[in-house]
Amino acid sequence: MHYPLSILNLIKNLAKLPGVGEKTAERLAMYILRSPLKEAEQLAACILDIRHKVRICSVCFALSETETCHTCSDPSRNTSLLCVVEQPADMVAIEKSGSFKGLYHVLSGVLSPMNGVGPDNIRIRELIERTREGKIKEIILATGTNVEGEATASYIAQCLLKYQIKVTRIASGVPIGGDLKYVDQITLRRAMETRHAV
Secondary structure, three states: OOOOHHHHHHHHHHOOOOOOOHHHHHHHHHHHHHOOHHHHHHHHHHHHHHHHHOEEOOOOOOEEOOOOOHHHHOOOOEEEEEEEEOOHHHHHHHHHHOOOOEEEEEOOOOOEHHHOEOHHHOOHHHHHHHHHOOOOOEEEEOOOOOHHHHHHHHHHHHHOOOOOOEEEEOOOOOOOOOOHHHOOHHHHHHHHHOOOOO
16 A cells, blocks of 8 residues: 555655655654644744745855844944854854854855865855955854865965954864763864863
8 A cells, every 4th residue: 555645745855854764754744644733734834934034144144034144133242253164053053052252154065176165165255355344353263173174274264364363263172071082083183282271
């Protein structure tokens, strides 16, 4: 016996989501089918809502429902500090930590020549333009610590050399509570290189 066409279509579309295989898509479809109609309608409405309302902030390129995002519009933010991240999710993670009160710049990717992603494919030019305005005193490079993230941070640092601006990189190394014998060599090397006085 096969599922009705409407269920098969839902499974097929759910399976297109990242990290969702056919079995998970089938479970999700069955959950939606068994849930109260109001819940299913709310889910459908939320999906349509984000497609209609969410846009890119015209200043930092984060996700927003207005021309400029909440962070860029907040007068209490330190406008001389700029944190560069790869994706909006990275910005959200830093915001949740409560450790940063400056502004952001979302690159919308990282340099990856193997995948055809060069400097013109991410928002480096816009970062340089923001730097030229002269309001920023420090740029914190908070890209990932993988090869692409490191290469992107290094490239941006090189681009910013001619400006009178402090460029820093987020620290990385052994996680709190981490057992040294389980930490990879690259992380250990970075931890040793970025050690500080106690």
